[in-house]
Amino acid sequence: MSSRKQDVAPGRLDHIGVAVRSLEDALAPYKDGLGLIVSEIEEVPTEKVRVAFLPVGETRLELLEPTADDSTIARFLQRRGEGIHHLCFQVDDIEAVLKRLKKAGVELVDEKPRAGAGGSRVAFIHPRGMAGVLVELVEKEQV
Numbered sequence: 001m002s003s004r005k006q007d008v009a010p011g012r013l014d015h016i017g018v019a020v021r022s023l024e025d026a027l028a029p030y031k032d033g034l035g036l037i038v039s040e041i042e043e044v045p046t047e048k049v050r051v052a053f054l055p056v057g058e059t060r061l062e063l064l065e066p067t068a069d070d071s072t073i074a075r076f077l078q079r080r081g082e083g084i085h086h087l088c089f090q091v092d093d094i095e096a097v098l099k100r101l102k103k104a105g106v107e108l109v110d111e112k113p114r115a116g117a118g119g120s121r122v123a124f125i126h127p128r129g130m131a132g133v134l135v136e137l138v139e140k141e142q143v
C-alpha cells in the first residue's frame with residue numbers, strides 16, 4: 001500500500017446521519033432510553049433541516065428533521081421512511097479524496113466541496129457508487 005493512499009484515507013467516522021419525522025419524538029428513546037446526551041440542536045436553512053447531534057465516543061449521531069416538504073430529508077422520508085440516511089467520514093484533504101473517487105469512476109453528488117458548519121467543507125458521494133450508502137466527506141477548518 002502506498003503512503004499517498006494512506007494520506008487521503010478518512011481519519012474517523014465523524015457522524016451517522018439519521019432521517020426523522022420529528023426531532024422531539026425521535027430523541028426521546030436515544031436520550032431517555034439509551035442515555036445519550038444532545039450536544040447541540042441547530043437549524044440549517046440552506047438544507048431545510050433541523051439537526052440534533054448526540055456524541056457517542058469518537059463519533060456522533062446526527063438526527064435530521066425536515067423543515068419543508070421539498071427538503072431532501074422530506075423526500076427521503078417519503079420514499080424510505082425514517083432510518084439511517086448517510087455516513088460522514090472526516091478527511092484531511094477533501095479535494096484529494098474527491099479527485100481519487102472521480103478517477104475511480106465513482107459518481108459524485110458534489111464535484112467540488114461546499115461550505116459546511118463551523119468553517120468546514122463538505123461533499124456528498126452518490127449512493128449508487130457506494131453500495132447503496134450516501135456518503136458525506138467533511139474537512140474541518142484547520143486551526
Ligand code: CO
Pocket residue numbers: 015017062086088136
Ligand atoms: Co451529515
